[in-house]
Amino acid sequence: MSIVEDARQAEYVMESSLTGAEYSDPEVFHQETGRIFRRRWFSIGRDETIPAPGDYLVRDVAGDSIIVMRQPGGGLRGFFNTCRHRGSRLLEESGHVDKVVKCPYHSWTYGLDGGLVATPNVKSGEMFDRADFPLWGVRVDSWGGFIFVNMSDDPLPLEQQLAAEPDEPLTFGRWRMEELRLGDVREYDVRANWKIVVDNYNECLHCPTVHPELSALVPAFKRGEVEDEPDSPGNRLIAGATSFTMSGRSSLPPLPGVTDEDRHIYRGSYFLPNLMLNFTSDAIRYFLLFPIAADRTTVVLGHLFAEETVAGGADLGEVVRFGDLVATQDWRVCESAQRGVSSMPFAAGGGVYPYQDRLLADFKKRYRAMMGTGS
Numbered sequence: 428m429s430i431v432e433d434a435r436q437a438e439y440v441m442e443s444s445l446t447g448a449e450y451s452d453p454e455v456f457h458q459e460t461g462r463i464f465r466r467r468w469f470s471i472g473r474d475e476t477i478p479a480p481g482d483y484l485v486r487d488v489a490g491d492s493i494i495v496m497r498q499p500g501g502g503l504r505g506f507f508n509t510c511r512h513r514g515s516r517l518l519e520e521s522g523h524v525d526k527v528v529k530c531p532y533h534s535w536t537y538g539l540d541g542g543l544v545a546t547p548n549v550k551s552g553e554m555f556d557r558a559d560f561p562l563w564g565v566r567v568d569s570w571g572g573f574i575f576v577n578m579s580d581d582p583l584p585l586e587q588q589l590a591a592e593p594d595e596p597l598t599f600g601r602w603r604m605e606e607l608r609l610g611d612v613r614e615y616d617v618r619a620n621w622k623i624v625v626d627n628y629n630e631c632l633h634c635p636t637v638h639p640e641l642s643a644l645v646p647a648f649k650r651g652e653v654e655d656e657p658d659s660p661g662n663r664l665i666a667g668a669t670s671f672t673m674s675g676r677s678s679l680p681p682l683p684g685v686t687d688e689d690r691h692i693y694r695g696s697y698f699l700p701n702l703m704l705n706f707t708s709d710a711i712r713y714f715l716l717f718p719i720a721a722d723r724t725t726v727v728l729g730h731l732f733a734e735e736t737v738a739g740g741a742d743l744g745e746v747v748r749f750g751d752l753v754a755t756q757d758w759r760v761c762e763s764a765q766r767g768v769s770s771m772p773f774a775a776g777g778g779v780y781p782y783q784d785r786l787l788a789d790f791k792k793r794y795r796a797m798m799g800t801g802s
């Protein structure tokens with residue numbers, strides 16, 4: 428440990444954790460929906476996955492379901508996945524429609540722009556004007572090839588939200604993420620609160636126990652730390668390692684924009700509420716969290732590579748398998764934590780954040796400020 432780190436650790440005042448109720452109470456989850464997920468921009472997926480008009484993404488998040496639809500002119504529009512007639516879900520999974528979205532209940536039909544175009548057996552003008560009943564819209568924007576949506580009426584611009592993030596996403600331009608391509612994407616049904624997944628991401632005290640393979644590649648992780656030095660830009664890998672694989676090496680070329688220094692460094696970052704980005708020199712792993720209930724989160728793990736790497740049919744398996752291994756190790760302990768936090772004494776008081784959990788203490792402050800529940 429360095430002198431600087433020693434000094435910081437000596438000054439650190441241990442904080443209490445979020446309470447068990449904040450991790451497990453359905454009422455708290457309900458309040459988060461209004462104060463966080465219906466207010467902030469959250470990422471819903473990759474732009475490249477819906478290239479053609481009529482391609483769409485569907486994601487359920489905190490009690491709402493959102494459709495993002497590619498338009499004939501190339502742009503994106505977002506809608507609540509709810510019929511204007513009597514509220515039926517319109518689409519269940521991501522996919523493609525030719526020209527219209529037809530409700531499965533009474534066949535009311537909407538154009539790709541959300542306009543109501545047909546109401547079988549109910550004549551427009553007889554009882555109502557169809558123009559008054561388009562799908563309810565949500566705002567859509569994108570950054571780094573990620574599609575973001577916002578359900579509020581008057582949100583901050585996406586860029587302003589990102590600019591205020593402590594992990595400084597707007598400094599990541601040189602990675603040119605919008606030009607990278609998805610080599611693998613998979614989804615996990617994690618039986619844990621979304622904040623337990625965030626907490627777990629923001630510390631590495633668990634790494635030596637839970638991730639022996641990963642800890643063998645990252646010296647800081649082996650000693651339970653998330654960074655080499657306080658405020659260092661990333662973590663140096665062991666000598667010779669350039670990738671997150673079992674051997675620490677891969678046959679894949681570096682991503683465009685990667686510097687010589689980047690070749691041997693790992694960077695992790697989290698953007699509240701639901702995007703995490705992990706940078707290694709040959710791949711970027713992202714996680715998207717979709718809170719489903721107080722004790723349940725859908726997590727999407729995607730692996731991004733250089734376009735030529737994916738187009739050329741390179742073997743991505745060793746990188747992707749390693750990502751899946753580490754993720755699966757994490758979900759197991761997140762689920763174990765979820766089962767523990769609703770026990771009576773923890774639910775009332777909570778746990779503690781020692782120095783190595785300081786990023787969790789920072790997250791707690793931001794979270795409680797958003798929730799209006801103090802510090």
Ligand code: FES
Nearest residue numbers: 510512513530533
């Ligand atoms: S609920 Fe959609 S057409 Fe009736």
Ligand SMILES: [Fe+2]
Nearest residue numbers: 627633638757
């Ligand atoms: Fe982990």
